[in-house]
Amino acid sequence: LNRYIAQAGVCSRREADVMIGAGVVSVNNKVITELGFKVDPTKDTVKVEGDTIRPENMRYVLVNKPKNFLAVEYDPSGRRTIGDLIKNACRERIAPVDRVEKESTGLILFTNDGEMAKRLNHPKVALRELYHVTLAKKATPEDLEKLLEGFVLDQGFVKAKEVSFVKNDPHEIGMEIHSNRSRIVRRMFEHLGHKVVKVDRVVYGPLTKKDLPRGHWRHLTDDELNLLRMTT
Known part of the structure; x- marks a missing residue:
């Protein structure tokens, strides 16, 4: 029941449990206060404070973002x-x-x-992310060592899981991190005195850019969605 309420966009599942306990949720005109109560979305009518609610279809759209596009809806x-x-x-x-x-x-x-997004951003859920970073000047092997050893930024201690030159080009760096902190990749290289020309995320958890050109989108497959849920 709490998941049904959350998927209808009313509140989070935890907040839904509070509402259920407060006696403001009914199923088929019967007040339900039992946590963990099961509902059938195809048959049951759920009301919150007297208003009928219906869950949205959950959508998961993967985008290969072009440069200079804001990552917002509008x-x-x-x-x-x-x-x-x-x-x-x-x-x-x-x-x-x-x-x-x-x-x-x-x-x-x-x-x-919303529940999925919240789990993906939880500090304890640090998804594997792989970035292709282009630098204005050559990186050194010492730079890569520092990235692997880690250092402290304003956001706390950060380090790369793996890092290497792409095709032996010291301007092009491939770096794997396990973090969900905004701008962390760019700030790591700036900390080492580098001007970053490009940051391109090529892997996000179990998701990759394969067969997804720049500026295009696609819906996640069932297998991808299941893998994503397993990581959280």
Whole structure:
């Protein structure tokens, strides 16, 4: 029941439990106070404070973000947004699960599943992310060692899980991190005195850019969604 209420966009599952305990939720006109109560979305009528609610269809849209697009659904100033690219993806209102810089490119997930987004952003759930970083000047092997050893930024201690030159080019760096902190990749290289030309996220958890050109989107497959749920 709490999941049904959350999927209807009323509140979180935890907040739904509070509402159920307060006796303001009914199923088929019977007040339910039992936590963990099961409902059948195809048959049952659920009301919260007398208003009938219905869960939205959950949508999961993966986008290969181009540079200079805001990672939001709409911008009142008229700047280009990911919302412009995915306006035909679904009728439901979807939002990004994490913040991505306007200048950055690569994978970003949009969804209306608030519970999923909350889990993906939980500090204890640090998804594997792989980035392709382009630098204005050459990185050194010592730079890579420092990234692997880690250091302290304003956001706390950070380190790379894996890092290497791409095709032996010291301007091009491939880096794997397990973090959900905004702008962390760019700040790590800036901490080492580098000007970052490009940050491109090529892997996000179990999701990759394979067969997804820049500026395009697609819905997650059932297998991808199951893998994503397993990571959280």
